[in-house]
Amino acid sequence: MVEQQYDRRRIESFGRKVTPLVRGYLVENGPGALMGIPTAGRLFAVELYKRLLTPGSVDPFVDVIYLEPERDKIISAFQQIGDRLRGRHLIVVDDDIHTKQTYEKVTNELDSLREEYDIKSINWAVEFDGPGVATWACNRINNGNKARV
Secondary structure (H helix, E strand, O other): HHHHHOHHHHHHHHHHHHHHHHHHHHHOOOOOOEEEOOOHHHHHHHHHHHHOOOOOOOOOOOOOEEOOOOOHHHHHHHHHHHHHHHOEEEEEEEEEEEOOOHHHHHHHHHHOOOOOOOOOEEEEEEEEEOOOOOOOEEEEEEOOOOOOO
């Protein structure tokens, strides 16, 4: 099972560090949708989703939905629930970005859907970001915010 390959502490650490940043972004900018990238990204996405749905004592409510497409089926996933995604800020969640291969492929697919589904922004949340392209990361080489608005 994939989850056994990932230390639960890493996933929880990701959730603790990234949730306040994503929550703040969604509170300020409007409703969001989380999309977990198969396979490991789904584990991190579910953790983030659960934390976003659990308000703390001072945390405001955030409007967020969860999308989990199969590998290479992002467009068909959008076609199935496109109306629920309309007008939202999309947050793509993965465990890491090393070579940017998945990042570029998924971002290009999502860019082709932006206008049709009125996607307000495309952001990435990862545990490790080597090239420094993710919006939010626990560990990265480049610390800049790379939101694609």
